[in-house]
Amino acid sequence: MHASVLRYIDQVARLGSIRRAASVLNVASSAVNRQILKLEADMGTPLFERVGNGVRPTAAGDYVIRHARETLARWQTIQTEITELSGDVHGEVRIVSIPAPIVRILPRAIEATSRLHPHITFRVIDAAPADHAEEMRARRPDVAILFIDRRHSGYDVAARIRLRLGAIMHPGHPLATRKELTLTECAAYPVAMLSDPWLLNAAAEAEFIHSGAQFRSVLLTNSLPMTKEVMRAGIGLGFFTPAGFVEELKAGELVHVPLVEQELQQSEIGLLIHRERQSWPAVRAVTSSLIEEFASLEKDVTALEMAKRRT
Template sequence: MKHLATFRIVDAIARTGSIRAAAEMVAQTPSAVQRRLQGYEEELGYEIFERSSRGVRLNAAGELVIQHVRAMLADDARLKSRIADLSGVRRGHVAVGCSQALSPYFLPAQIAEYLEAFPSVTFDVSVLEHGEAARALESYAVDLALVFDGEGAPDFEVLLTAPQRLTAVMAADHPLAAQPEVRLRDCCAFPLALPVRGFGGRRMVDRALYGKTFARAPSLESNSFEYLKAHVAATRAVTFQIGIGAPRAQEAAGLAARRIDERDVPPGALFLGQKPGRTLPVAASRFAEQLTGALSRRYALDAV
């Protein structure tokens, strides 16, 4: 297993861009990390990092090496996960990349349910938009992606697609909260608190408002939906979120969520996916199955 220890060091250096930071990540001294890297490069016959006063970065050979390294580390994790399953004790680690809309309600509930059954599994959750998620899957930084895109299918293997309607979020005593469904024109009669550009929900709103005479500039923008919720709870402003990220009745805490009429904003899609062609470790594979089941029940879907 000596080569795996070397691979973990090479991966840490590539991720941090620093010998010293990589040493802290793998709990070794910088000199030990440097010796291990030099030994691997001598064995390989090529240098894989460009050195500079600002740190190190992969060169062309290194880009090839790091894909092999991460594939081998992923295979090792999958093997250990399968062996643990043979003993009847599920172990392993699951790394998930998700859109911000999944982080307040849906994903925490799903992870809690999984850990209730398999407490020895560990999780890592990164908030990523769809482009970042595809790159994270490709580099083995995450095992699964659960991301929203209002424009089209992402560049990874899609396990499930769930439609997502845009939802207006406002204070519970807001005038619009009395309606079962709202029009975009009515929302624009109030101050708008919007996610910053780049978020999928914001793109849906911008497209829907483009050229409309009733469109208005946002009074507030933020990259945090938690802040946007707090703002609209304390004001007459309205914000927007996709359905799975909008607070439901039991989660509202002074908020109300109402769907936007589909005539104003067509639905986007939530994608669950993985790196194309990759066989996931058991823990990640079983969690993907749980997510597929939960989303299918919620939206009456069949897996793609």
């Protein structure tokens, strides 16, 4: 069977929808449907059963899907072996990340990887936490840098760093000298919020039921750089781990004060690698650089925490 047909079958089976598969494959839905119908006609049996807005494999379809995946995996292995023989690594690496690592971890890792392997290209998706589920469910990314708050099927954790969520603010802010803060104490001042504050919403809702407090957002945006500038100007404080602010914290331009709420004290950012693609040379190369950057970030964050304890 032609390679494109194998990819079509694989994606349709994974996503349960010809339309969604076509979107992932960046081809027209009619093209995917036409190829599947032709294959079904050639084999004399349906491979997918049309149900509602989607499809599901028939018994015959299960056999073909297994064959398609085995063939695609073997073909990728052959390509990998040929690439390694030449010593010249090519390929695109698709990376999904929460905003903070895009500020520091990813640029450094991409720079280090590109110096060694200039023919590797990168597709980086700055996804809000609410959008991660669809990306990960479809297993589109080769690499993901996300908060580890659930099990992502099909991915292995190659590195992780434990970070504490806190209020980040201008050093002249009235709360900047505190050792720890509650969300209620922070709510007395203007805040700058990312448009999807993930688990902060649940923690704030639970606490504010008792305290009666409420955030007053001076800024709501999906831009981390914009939020950073608002905090640097002293207009409002924001809620983040130190991951995307290491240089500003080192320079004393911003201050990070940990939050005391139990559910916010231990956040882990993980480096997740697609289990079936982790041996691909391009993925392996960028993974190596990212692991080094995770270690570097952990070292810097530890140094900042120790310096704060001494003050």
